[in-house]
Amino acid sequence: MSGATLPKIAAALHVTPMSLYRYIGSKDELVVLMADLGLGPATGPTESRGDWRTHLRRWALAQRAIFQRRPWLTRLPVAGPPRGPNAIGWMDAGLRCLRDTDLDWAAQVGVITVVSGYVRQAFVLARELEAGSRAAGLEQTQVEQNYGHDLAELVDPV
Structure with a gap:
């Protein structure tokens, strides 16, 4: 996000940089605002009673769909817990998926952190592998x- 300053x-909005600083205090705050807007409101399961695995899977797939529409989100740094109404809404939706489990709040936060991290990293890896394939012309x-x-040359069959 080095291009977003x-x-x-301010120039794109036809305002002075100083007037923009009244609303956005730093580049870090700008990135948080961009990420929150890019995420948009949480989608996925609205009713999360019952089968938590199904609901959490839908939540994860909804996140992947966001990354497919806005892949630039995966290039933003992760700097702390969710901030902004949309990011917090996604966290809340994930926690609602787990409310019928016996997990305490900290464990639930851990689960949604791991799942969302997996979704993000799997998306990034798939895009990088695809780009490598295209670059190789394959x-x-x-x-x-x-x-x-x-792998067959490197691994001994058991």
Whole structure:
């Protein structure tokens, strides 16, 4: 997000940078606001009673859908707990998925942190592998076949 600066945003809005600083105090605050707007309101399960696994899976898939629409979100640094109404709404939706479990609040926060981290990292990895395949001029099936051959040479069959 090095391209997003308060002076550039002020210029795009046709205001002075100093007037923008009255509303946004720092680059870090700008990134938080961008992330919150990019996330949008939490989607996924609205009723979270019953099968927590199904609800948590829907919550995770809804996050993945956000990353597919706005992949730039995965390039923003994670700096602390959720801030902003949308980010907190996503956290709340994840916690609602787990409310019928016997987990305490801290464990529930841990679960949604791990799940959302997995969704984010799996999305990033898939995009990077896809980009590598394109750069090599290969289809994904060929990349997977090549990888299988490489593994077969390195790993002893049991």
